[in-house]
Amino acid sequence: MRDDLHIGIIGGGAMAEAIIAGLTASGAVAARHISVSEHKAARCETLARIYGIHAAVGAERFLPHIDVLILAVKPAAAPAAMRETAGHLRAGACVLSIVAGLTIAALEEAYPEHPVVRAMPNTPLAVGAGMSAYACGRYAGAEERDRAALLLGVAGRAAEVDETALDAVTGLSGSGPAYAFLVIEALVEGGVAAGLGRETATLLAAQTVLGAAQMVLAGKASPADLRAAVTSPAGTTAAGLRVMERRNVRSALIEAVIAATERSRALGRS
Incomplete structure (x- = not known):
């Protein structure tokens, strides 16, 4: 278990839950170190009850303290989510996006000088059989690669690819x-x-x-x-x-x- 790793997740939908389920079931990250921001209070209560994580409407409380921010919102909601979170992240925090179609260039523009990783996992992550592929931005080094491999691969398999391959990954393993x-x-x-x-x-x-x-x-x-x-x-x-x-x-x-x-x-x- 990585007891030193604090994870924040924006979005509490099916894919976010798949990641949470995989992380908590495997014990890779302590449940108390996983925080979720979701706009539906009832959904927050459900996630907190099932997985023992922190879940609330709003991310201001956890954003300054996390090591990795996972963007798990619908594509249409991504611009607002990035605007609302970028100014609150601590220096050096990694941004891991699983938003379909959101490019590394867009992530790096929204989060200047933060290491970013663009990923495409799939829902079998929730049962320990996920397949995820990820591509790293220019500020992402060995530590960010290791964290991406841990977070995405602990409940299945993960592979690093060039960003140009991620649309095909979406078409194959994502869908x-x-x-x-x-x-x-x-x-x-x-x-x-x-x-x-x-x-x-x-x-x-x-x-x-x-x-x-x-x-x-x-x-x-x-x-x-x-x-x-x-x-x-x-x-x-x-x-x-x-x-x-x-x-x-x-x-x-x-x-x-x-x-x-x-x-x-x-x-x-x-």
């Missing part, structure tokens, strides 16, 4: 859980249609996707090779894959990633 949920949902419906109970079909589908992902992460073979290994000629898997190819499932997933990437770029230009 990717929704694609995976849709695939699991469809597999469940297929199982039910084939005669399975819904609870059993859900377990089978979710564990199958989890197991397949773990085999890819083991790194012993590519996804294409793993697929080939379980596809016997004229067998059941081959029959199912032929349907998926006819229905252009592969193309649909590729186009989904590209569309989400383009949307992230558009947000960055707005």
